[in-house]
Every structure is written in structure tokens, then in C-alpha cells.
Amino acid sequence: MRAAAVAGRHSVLEVVADFDELLRHRNVDVIDLCTPPNLHFAQTVKALRAGFHVVCEKPIAASLVELDQLQIEEARAGRWVMPIFQYRFGAGLQKLRHLVHRGITGPVVLATAETMWNRGRDYYSTAWRTTWSGSLGGCLLCHAVHAHDMLTYICGPVRSVSAIAKTMVNRIETEDCAVAALELINGGLASLAVTLGSREQHSRLRICFTHMVAESGTHPYELSSDPWRFVSDDPAIEAEIDATLADFDPCHEGLVGQFQRLHDALANDQPLPVNLADGRASIELATALYYSATDGTRVTLPLTEGHPMYCGWGSPLTGPNAGKTTVPTTLEYV
Numbered sequence: 001m002r003a004a005a006v007a008g009r010h011s012v013l014e015v016v017a018d019f020d021e022l023l024r025h026r027n028v029d030v031i032d033l034c035t036p037p038n039l040h041f042a043q044t045v046k047a048l049r050a051g052f053h054v055v056c057e058k059p060i061a062a063s064l065v066e067l068d069q070l071q072i073e074e075a076r077a078g079r080w081v082m083p084i085f086q087y088r089f090g091a092g093l094q095k096l097r098h099l100v101h102r103g104i105t106g107p108v109v110l111a112t113a114e115t116m117w118n119r120g121r122d123y124y125s126t127a128w129r130t131t132w133s134g135s136l137g138g139c140l141l142c143h144a145v146h147a148h149d150m151l152t153y154i155c156g157p158v159r160s161v162s163a164i165a166k167t168m169v170n171r172i173e174t175e176d177c178a179v180a181a182l183e184l185i186n187g188g189l190a191s192l193a194v195t196l197g198s199r200e201q202h203s204r205l206r207i208c209f210t211h212m213v214a215e216s217g218t219h220p221y222e223l224s225s226d227p228w229r230f231v232s233d234d235p236a237i238e239a240e241i242d243a244t245l246a247d248f249d250p251c252h253e254g255l256v257g258q259f260q261r262l263h264d265a266l267a268n269d270q271p272l273p274v275n276l277a278d279g280r281a282s283i284e285l286a287t288a289l290y291y292s293a294t295d296g297t298r299v300t301l302p303l304t305e306g307h308p309m310y311c312g313w314g315s316p317l318t319g320p321n322a323g324k325t326t327v328p329t330t331l332e333y334v
Contacts, residue, residue: 044060109210
């Protein structure tokens with residue numbers, strides 16, 4: 001059993017192979033769900049009702065209605081649910097957030113998020129990754145979600161989206177290439193570009209503010225970590241950037257950083273570093289992207305209970321590719 005081998009390497013004293021058996025353990029405070037996406041919602045509900053705090057990998061649920069139910073379950077249980085968005089805590093991104101909070105950057109004018117990754121036969125040998133019912137989505141939901149969360153974490157909420165999604169690279173049900181144009185609540189614009197067919201993998205986030213430009217490195221899986229560039233053509237702004245970053249207090253990054261902040265929140269009765277509202281915003285953006293890609297329309301947020309995809313985006317998306325598991329000649333969902 002793989003779990004036993006991992007436990008042996010890390011001196012873990014006990015291995016449990018059944019989720020219900022885990023819920024009977026009274027010496028556990030927090031359950032961390034790293035299971036396939038289609039299990040997340042039901043397992044989170046069961047863990048909350050059993051009295052545990054829950055940490056859950058993305059995507060935390062398959063629809064806005066499930067997110068709203070989780071908020072009810074969380075309140076009833078008096079426990080917390082923390083979605084995993086560990087990229088928020090990279091040193092580079094935290095420096096940018098520090099500059100934003102100090103008022104150095106000015107408003108966002110234009111932001112771009114690129115997720116240029118490669119996924120092939122080996123990755124999709126795990127069967128649930130190839131289907132809507134197993135993975136709940138493709139590159140927009142399961143791969144670029146962290147880059148998109150980073151963008152909104154810095155730039156603020158989204159007002160509207162227009163998207164195109166295609167299956168171009170792999171013989172799977174879900175999308176593996178997508179582009180989208182976003183209008184932000186503050187009036188700025190953003191673009192998202194995602195592919196799982198890039199022969200050179202990289203990720204990049206670039207944000208043009210009125211006073212400066214912030215740009216990440218291009219390592220595909222260290223997007224929020226240093227090095228980042230913070231540049232202005234105004235010497236006075238450059239001096240403010242340098243002075244502001246001089247008092248930046250670095251903390252742990254990535255998953256370690258998120259879990260350290262979780263420990264501090266639970267120990268000191270403070271707000272979670274990432275909460276269900278953050279998870280809901282991520283699912284709302286994904287829902288809007290899928291609806292736009294399916295319907296061919298520009299979608300305005302927020303999405304209410306009356307929205308056609310409030311209860312989910314379908315399995316698979318409707319349109320000319322519905323039900324196809326091979327790469328078609330006509331690739332658009334619209």
C-alpha cells in the first residue's frame with residue numbers, strides 16, 4: 001500500500017485506509033483532503049459534521065450551490081474550512097501585496113496571467129483526470145486556478161468575463177486550452193491564457209498599475225516566489241518601492257506558509273489565511289468562464305441562484321463537443 005510506504009519514510013505512526021474510520025479518531029483536529037476533486041464536497045461535509053476542521057485541495061466543490069451549502073455546514077459545525085491556495089504566500093507575491101497595501105502601485109490598468117504547461121499520456125493514465133465527472137473540469141479549474149486566484153488576490157474581484165475553451169492537446173473530455181478576457185471591478189482589464197500543450201513550460205503574471213509594473217518569474221510551479229520585478233519609470237516611485245520593500249517581513253512560503261498561518265489562526269482565534277469566501281470566488285470565476293465558453297456570451301458577475309450554471313457547469317459542457325472523448329475537428333465549445 002502506497003500510504004504505508006509514505007508513512008514509513010516520514011515516521012507516521014498510523015495509517016488509515018478508510019475515510020469513515022478516520023472520522024472516528026478523536027486525537028485529530030484537522031483533516032486535510034487531497035482526494036480526487038469529485039470527492040471533496042461530500043467528504044468536507046462529513047468531516048465538518050464529525051467535528052473536524054477541514055483543509056481541502058482545489059477545487060473545493062463542483063458548483064456555487066455546493067459552496068453555499070458548505071458555508072451553512074461550516075456555521076452549523078462551528079468548525080473551519082480552508083481551501084488550499086498556497087501560491088498566495090510566495091515571497092514575490094507577498095511583496096507585491098505589501099506595495100499595494102502601502103498605496104505605492106496605484107490602480108490596476110492591465111494584468112495578464114499565463115499558464116503554459118504540458119500534460120500528456122502519463123498524467124492522464126489516472127482515469128479520473130480525463131473526465132468531467134472525475135476532475136470536474138480541465139485546465140481552467142484544475143491547472144490555472146492558482147494563477148487566476150493570484151491575479152484576483154492582487155487585483156480584486158471580476159466584473160465580467162468572456163472565454164473560449166478548447167480540447168486541442170489530449171484525447172480527454174475536458175478542456176486543455178483556454179483564453180479569456182476579464183473586466184475587473186475597479187475598471188482594469190485582465191487576460192488569461194492556458195494550455196496543457198506547451199513544449200516549454202512556464203507561468204507568468206504581469207500587472208501594469210498606474211505607477212509601476214510588477215512581473216513574476218517564469219518557473220512553471222514557483223509563480224509567486226522570488227524573483228519578481230517591480231519597475232517604474234518615475235525615480236520617486238522607484239525610491240518608494242525600495243523603501244517600502246526594505247521593511248517587508250518575509251514569512252514561510254507555499255504550503256508551509258499557508259499551514260503555518262492556519263496554525264496561528266486556530267491557536268489565536270484569528271481569521272483563516274484562506275476561507276470559504278475565497279473558495280467561492282474561485283468557483284464563481286470558473287463557473288462564469290465555463291458558461292461563457294459554452295454559451296458564447298459575455299458573463300457578468302456576481303452569479304446568483306437563478307444563473308443556469310449555479311448548480312454546476314455540466315458533465316461535460318454542452319455544445320458541439322458534448323460527450324466526445326477524442327480531439328475533434330471543430331474544437332470550440334461555442
